[in-house]
Amino acid sequence: MLIALNKPYGVLCQFSGDGSRPTLAGYVREKDVYPAGRLDHDSEGLLLLTDDGRLAHRLTDPRHKQPKTYLVQVDGAMTDEALIALRRGVALNDGPTLPTGAEHAVEPDWLWPRDPPVRFRKAIPTSWLTVTLREGRNRQVRRMTAAVGFPTLRLIRVRIGDWALDGLPPGQTRRLL
Incomplete structure (x- = not known):
């Protein structure tokens, strides 16, 4: 089984916690x-969960080089x-990063509001x-954008390998396999 979750901002990538x-x-x-990979609590977007250990390994092991795409403000x-x-x-x-794909983008019209909102400075x-x-x-x-002088305000993972958010609302899941 493979499930996509659009993880909301502030949610921990674990099933248990202290209630805070x-x-x-x-x-x-x-x-x-279980999650195949992680997203920090202050990041949003696509999280894949599976009950298949081999699939989780294939999705997360760097040797398999699954590309992960993020929309970054x-x-x-x-x-x-x-x-x-x-x-x-x-x-x-912790050392140099591998080359990345990086392109200018526009704020998409499908983007949901974040709670709490990103700070605004006129x-x-x-x-x-x-x-x-x-x-x-x-x-x-976040560390890469800060290293080039542009701190990240909002980070949304939109794709992992062949799987994408594709309109999945925040907090909702979709069965993929």
């Missing part, structure tokens, strides 16, 4: 499934130079971009 934050248990009704007007740096890979404190613009990774380090997209 919502967990997957509040959104996933299927039993005996950053603080400031993203420059072409910064995008080129992201594409080449940037130096992080004098400082924001930019949207898409970033596609083939590795998955801790908070990697």
Whole structure:
């Protein structure tokens, strides 16, 4: 079984917790499934869950290089130079990243409002971009955009390999396999 969840902002990628934050248990009704990968509590979007250990390994092991695509809102007007740096890979404190796909984007018309909203500063613009990774380090997209001078404000995973959000509303699941 493979299930897609559009993980809302603030939800922990685990089924149990101390009650201070919502967990997957509040959104996933299927039993005996586990996340194939993670999204930080302050990230949103596509999370795949499965009851098949081999499938989970294939989805998460870097040797299988499943591309993961994110829609990213950053603080400031993203420059072409910064995008080129992201594409080449940037130096992080745990070593250089692999080259990535990074492109300017527009805020999509299908995007749901975030709760709480992203901070708004009248004098400082924001930019949207898409970033596609083939590795998955801790908070990697956020660290990469900060390294090129554009801190991430909102991060939404929209695709993992062949699977995409495809209109799945936040907090909802869809059976894929």
